Amino acid sequence: MIRHSVNLHRGCFGGCAFCTISAHQGKFIASRSKESILREARQVSRMPDFKGYISDLGGPSANMYAMGGRDKEVCRRCLRPSCLHPKPCPNLNTDHRPLLDIYRAVDALPGIKKSFIGSGVRYDLSMHHTGREDVDRANRRYNEELIREHVSGRLKVAPEHTSDNVLSLMRKPSFALFHEFKRLFDETNKRAGMRQQLIPYFISSHPGCHASDMAELAAETKALNFHLEQVQDFTPTPMTLATEIYYTGYHPYTGEQVFTATSQEQKLEQRKFFFWYDAAYRADIIRTLRRIGRPDLISRLFGDRPPHAAGRRN
Numbered sequence: 001m002i003r004h005s006v007n008l009h010r011g012c013f014g015g016c017a018f019c020t021i022s023a024h025q026g027k028f029i030a031s032r033s034k035e036s037i038l039r040e041a042r043q044v045s046r047m048p049d050f051k052g053y054i055s056d057l058g059g060p061s062a063n064m065y066a067m068g069g070r071d072k073e074v075c076r077r078c079l080r081p082s083c084l085h086p087k088p089c090p091n092l093n094t095d096h097r098p099l100l101d102i103y104r105a106v107d108a109l110p111g112i113k114k115s116f117i118g119s120g121v122r123y124d125l126s127m128h129h130t131g132r133e134d135v136d137r138a139n140r141r142y143n144e145e146l147i148r149e150h151v152s153g154r155l156k157v158a159p160e161h162t163s164d165n166v167l168s169l170m171r172k173p174s175f176a177l178f179h180e181f182k183r184l185f186d187e188t189n190k191r192a193g194m195r196q197q198l199i200p201y202f203i204s205s206h207p208g209c210h211a212s213d214m215a216e217l218a219a220e221t222k223a224l225n226f227h228l229e230q231v232q233d234f235t236p237t238p239m240t241l242a243t244e245i246y247y248t249g250y251h252p253y254t255g256e257q258v259f260t261a262t263s264q265e266q267k268l269e270q271r272k273f274f275f276w277y278d279a280a281y282r283a284d285i286i287r288t289l290r291r292i293g294r295p296d297l298i299s300r301l302f303g304d305r306p307p308h309a310a311g312r313r314n
């Protein structure tokens with residue numbers, strides 16, 4: 001995978017609470033020149049095992065290439081940890097045209113049949129309405145070309161949760177935006193006669209996430225016909241906001257107390273909701289739903305089928 005991929009930039013201005021990329025690589029994007037990218041793409045195309053497909057034209061986030069604040073002086077004084085949360089900064093240039101130009105130039109090289117985007121796409125960036133007609137038109141074009149030309153069957157995106165409370169703590173956009181992107185993805189596929197899959201990533205036990213949030217996540221993703229695969233349980237990572245909350249129990253920006261599932265039992269209880277469709281977890285999930293006062297979700301998850309306790313696993 002990595003062997004036939006090309007990294008376009010470093011850094012990330014998303015500032016997600018659980019992610020340490022901006023601490024490692026910086027919040028300001030360092031983008032490679034077009035010449036440098038094309039030089040590497042040509043080298044990849046000459047590799048003896050290369051079959052014509054670039055596996056990723058990406059970076060820490062797929063679509064931050066050549067982006068940043070329009071007024072650098074404002075950025076220099078800025079204390080915001082994220083340029084995207086709670087709302088994209090009005091000073092942020094979200095024009096996807098330089099990135100589209102790279103995709104098209106790479107695909108035009110001899111020996112390259114197609115380039116895929118394997119890195120996670122920030123749809124909050126490509127769906128953001130700036131009010132500038134030329135930028136908004138270009139970004140719509142980006143979404144369209146991304147979905148039609150650069151998905152190797154499955155497009156990875158990271159809504160990370162469905163609960164807006166948890167998402168706000170994560171510094172991620174509302175789940176409503178994921179619904180919007182999924183609609184666009186499905187419509188574009190339909191128009192193109194394609195049956196590609198959208199693969200959403202989710203995290204359990206993030207600070208602020210209760211078992212009831214995971215129960216809602218299970219019901220919401222079931223309603224969207226997802227059988228989740230790309231999931232992870234929160235792991236504290238040095239230099240992140242989420243880790244500070246995890247260890248102290250307080251949000252350092254507001255001083256508010258924040259619940260975090262820290263025991264093995266609490267974490268496992270949350271994680272099981274990802275796999276509501278696995279009969280081995282059904283009895284435990286039903287017990288949890290009754291305990292947390294959400295028996296209404298039992299029929300949303302399991303219909304009227306009786307609980308199945310066999311084959312329980314941890």
Ligand code: SF4
Pocket residue numbers: 013068069070074075076078079080082083084089090091092093
């Ligand atoms: S001013 Fe805006 S674009 Fe610049 S660093 Fe701050 S949030 Fe990001």
